[in-house]
Amino acid sequence: MSPTTSAPIIDIEGLSLAYARDGRTNVILDKLDLAIPRGQFLVIVGESGVGKSTLLRVLIDLAKPSGGTVTVNVDPAIRTPMALVFQDARLLPWRRVLANVAFGLERLGMPKAERCARAEQMLSLVGLGDLGGRWPHQLSGGQRQRVALARALAVEPEVLLMDEPFSALDSFTREGLQDEVQRIQQKTAKTVLFVTHDIDEAVYLADRVVVLAGAPGRIAADVTIDQPRPRARRDAALVEAARQLRGELSRRSADL
Amino acid sequence: MIRLRATGLALVGLVAFLIVWEAAPRLDLVNPAFLPPPSTIPAALLKEIASGAWLVAVIESLSHYVIGLCVGAGAGMALGIVAGMFRSFENLTAWVVRLLRPIPGLAWVPFAIIWFGVEPRAAVFIIAIGVFWIVFFATQGAVRSVDRDLIEVAQAFGFRSPLARLAKIVLPAATPGILVGLRTALGQAWMAVVAAEIFGVPGIGSRMMQASSLLSTDIVVVYMLTMAALYGLFDTAFVALQGWLLRWRP
Ligand SMILES: Nc1ncnc2c1ncn2[C@@H]1O[C@H](COP(=O)(O)OP(=O)(O)OP(=O)(O)O)[C@@H](O)[C@H]1O
Ligand SMILES: [Mg+2]
Numbered sequence: 283m284s285p286t287t288s289a290p291i292i293d294i295e296g297l298s299l300a301y302a303r304d305g306r307t308n309v310i311l312d313k314l315d316l317a318i319p320r321g322q323f324l325v326i327v328g329e330s331g332v333g334k335s336t337l338l339r340v341l342i343d344l345a346k347p348s349g350g351t352v353t354v355n356v357d358p359a360i361r362t363p364m365a366l367v368f369q370d371a372r373l374l375p376w377r378r379v380l381a382n383v384a385f386g387l388e389r390l391g392m393p394k395a396e397r398c399a400r401a402e403q404m405l406s407l408v409g410l411g412d413l414g415g416r417w418p419h420q421l422s423g424g425q426r427q428r429v430a431l432a433r434a435l436a437v438e439p440e441v442l443l444m445d446e447p448f449s450a451l452d453s454f455t456r457e458g459l460q461d462e463v464q465r466i467q468q469k470t471a472k473t474v475l476f477v478t479h480d481i482d483e484a485v486y487l488a489d490r491v492v493v494l495a496g497a498p499g500r501i502a503a504d505v506t507i508d509q510p511r512p513r514a515r516r517d518a519a520l521v522e523a524a525r526q527l528r529g530e531l532s533r534r535s536a537d538l
Numbered sequence: 539m540i541r542l543r544a545t546g547l548a549l550v551g552l553v554a555f556l557i558v559w560e561a562a563p564r565l566d567l568v569n570p571a572f573l574p575p576p577s578t579i580p581a582a583l584l585k586e587i588a589s590g591a592w593l594v595a596v597i598e599s600l601s602h603y604v605i606g607l608c609v610g611a612g613a614g615m616a617l618g619i620v621a622g623m624f625r626s627f628e629n630l631t632a633w634v635v636r637l638l639r640p641i642p643g644l645a646w647v648p649f650a651i652i653w654f655g656v657e658p659r660a661a662v663f664i665i666a667i668g669v670f671w672i673v674f675f676a677t678q679g680a681v682r683s684v685d686r687d688l689i690e691v692a693q694a695f696g697f698r699s700p701l702a703r704l705a706k707i708v709l710p711a712a713t714p715g716i717l718v719g720l721r722t723a724l725g726q727a728w729m730a731v732v733a734a735e736i737f738g739v740p741g742i743g744s745r746m747m748q749a750s751s752l753l754s755t756d757i758v759v760v761y762m763l764t765m766a767a768l769y770g771l772f773d774t775a776f777v778a779l780q781g782w783l784l785r786w787r788p
Contacts, residue, residue, distance in 0.1 A: 342694050343693075344690055344693055344694060361696070362695070362696060365694070365695070366694045368687075368690075368691070370687070372687055372688060372690075372691045374688060374691070374707070374710070375786055375787070376710040376711070376713070376786045377710075377786070378786075385691075385695060385706075386695040386696070388706075389695065389696050389697060389702075417785075417786045417788075418786075419786075419787070419788040437695065
């Protein structure tokens, strides 16, 4: 059966996750339901420790849920339905930039020349076309994050997962990269799950913002932001949406 | 400028050392038969080379050295990787390792001779044992301390089998630590070469023993210096290789 376009590309139902610690179980996520339509730019916000990274780790199979199901509706022929951009770029220091970008392609049985060509192309896409020959330690933090983004894009995932990818960067670099991600997402029409602490970043990028709150974490708010793109950072509607989300977040944490 | 000065001082030190060495037997402070002055060494070397003995001894020792090093380092790396990657294997071998590890390589000489005779294989065996433990522990430690975060990167990109993990992350990440162990082993193996050959396996060590029994101390010194030179050569080449392999480091 080929996936229908109307079905959500990711359908999370009753997802729970608990860690055993000191003989007690520590429930991080509790019966989470979330359906993500194809092509949506979904931003997840929430306090530190609420389980945002854990959710992404479950999706990409780095963590096993203790209950519930995750359905991913993609063509089974696609070997890398998802790719993850980590908060700290996590480039492999012994590979040059180009080889880092090509990393995920080495599993796909692609000839070397083609891998290089694809990696070059992705590097240009993130604006680092001429840095392919450098070692990771010769890059700035922002450049490293771009390489991590290119590495994730290179495998042509259906869903791009990004875990606070820009939180360690200065605001100037961060805004540049936000625009970059927005442009790439517009161009490739990929589904994006983007985790952030930054409410302004969330409303600027998102089609939809989901607030995770509480212990165990649940969805406390689910807000659609349907401002047309390209957006202006100081757009009144976005500022208003951010104000409401902040209110929501502080109300939720006051409740606990 | 500072480097030039350091080189100059090192040279002064060496010359002073040679002068003291030369003076001691000449001024009869020691018996020249027990300590030949350095000025006699070049002639002794030429004589030894001309007779063909030098080249034969060097080739024999080098072959013990290289084969022993490869066998010991290969086994040490292989088992070190398995022990570093799989906790169960480490646990399984923990007490065996504790039992065997403190036994010095030379304590294996009797068995080496019983098993292999006074043959090159005995020397290779003794060299390999000494090298094995050094490389094994260096590799195990390096593999165990590979950054978990980088292993997750491999997993996230679908490299999930132990072999893929090894090739893509563990081996390159552990290379610096493994190389440190290998360099130590490079020096240790020379000691083992001489020790093994002193028991009769043909090579530099046995040639030195022959010379000393004839009180040809100048020949003994020739081979001591030969070993120093060979070790220096190997170490320099290794450091160059290491620098190239680790050129990704800041
Ligand atoms: N391996 C683990 N074992 C036990 N507890 C864990 C483990 N990994 C994460 N946790 C706990 O799970 C909770 C959620 O962690 P997670 O990393 O998902 O938070 P987060 O929302 O991403 O936070 P941040 O915004 O600070 O990144 C935290 O309380 C953390 O302590
Ligand atoms: Mg996190």
